[in-house]
Amino acid sequence: MVDHETWSEEQASTTVSVDGHDLEVAYHNDGPAQSDEPPVVFVHGIPTWSFLWRDIVPAVAEDRRTIAPDMVGYGNSAMRDGFDRSIRAQEEMLAALLDDLDVEEIALVAHDIGGGVALRFAAHNPEMVDQLVLSNAVCYDSWPVEFVSNLGLPSTADLEREELEGRLDAAFVEGAYGEADPEFVDGMKAPWLTDEGHLSLVRNAVSTNTNHTTEIDYGAITAETLLLWGEDDVMQPYGYAERLAGDIADAELAPLSDAYHWVPEDRSDAYADRLREFLGEAQA
Template sequence: MTLLTDNLVVDGVRLAYRDRGRGEPVVFIHGTPSHSHEWRDVVPSVEEAGFRTLTYDLLGYGLSERPVNRDTSVAAQTDLLGRLLDALGVDRVGIVAHDIGGAIAQRFALAHPGRVRRLMIIDSVSHDSWPSPTWRKIIEEHPDGFANMPQDAFDALLTRQLEMTVADETLMAGDVLRAYLAPHRSPLGRVSFFEHQVRHYDSRYTEEIADRLGHLTMPVRIVWGEEDRWQPLHHAKRLAGAIPHAELVVVPGTGHFLMEEAPERVVREIDDFFGSPSPVTARG
């Protein structure tokens, strides 16, 4: 299914997005190597549960513009999130963020605490947890990017990485795999993937805010796949320990792309967390 339905020019760049439903607004921020397709089995159910959902492709990702000479780092994406919310007339919002989107969410919540009602972080990068060892090796082996790599070789490389995102690798195959590969299946796609995504796999964006995570006062729920191979569970525990009153929820039998393996569980966590009157202290 095509989740995103519209386009909006924000700060001079085009973002593909979806704004549906009524009720409390919740924004969904995807990770990498990914795009909003990862939320396809989550967002419609959240809308049906009575929330207004705002879902978009980060700049340089998916169906959004892939600009030349435009900063698409975590820091720049954080600023752009604020501008997007302004353009949509949203003051306060709940955030559900995955992977690198979690870094954007952490930074946004620290910079604009009054704008974030509640924060849910799913298998996120944090502190010095990224890039993962396999991505670090790929970056070292391809310092100039993937422009000269044959498409078949690039597809094989990215497929191996995507298969690591799920505990059950049979789920990352067929149409599901093709959807994640699709934005990169061209010379422009390969260049864009490096320039807008891989080039910004840099833990300084989370390390430089690590000592301020304790300043977060809004309710925070951290949801994690127990078998995450890119961001193993000890990173979740470290992040939860750094944020006062943060709740850590561990989902057995799932990996880094939790919404691929357990979308119904993700929907339940969102409904419970954003619909609950007060934060829950802790549970396993």
């Protein structure tokens, strides 16, 4: 199991243009360089970064190329002030990154607000997304949740570091099923425990905009879709997965029991197995 320092060391980076801003994007790249199957792209949410996929990427990378970016404002990507971090902007980042990497077709796996990014991208670029996997994803009017809204308050920027860390501890512990792995919690907190990271987290939280998922034409999504959802989540309840299943033409419900919001962490083995099975269906 890789730790967050090693994960960071393994990341590559490139610069893309988003809304006229040149922004550095860090991404984890693994798996075979040459494959007949499209790469599998993993998109995280808030307040996580690509390290969320630490137990999932290695399993998928046995068969497929994997690309797991840090969204702008997150992880090891650009955190400076003065640019939009909304899911609309993150969709632009994803498109620019794939163009930079000369990737024309993908399987797209996403969690939390990364799910909102993925839904927008799949609706706007149906020719690029062959398969779509959504896990406890924001959609419709399901967000933002109170914890994230509170992170976006101006007063959060003035919190003592110890208090901010306490809030993050609570989020990762309460959003987990059972006892949270300290290595996971420490890794998730790490990007935010600097002055730049602290302010960037506030900017990320204030950029949450429900309009960016209520405006999606869900019927435009043509990708084969798997709703791999922690069914005990209270932040993004399973009822939203059922609603997505009704609006996306080719969608399958795949609830995971004993899993809260951080489902790739809560049920990592079961998650990886079901994901690999789904991805393999396209090759059969």
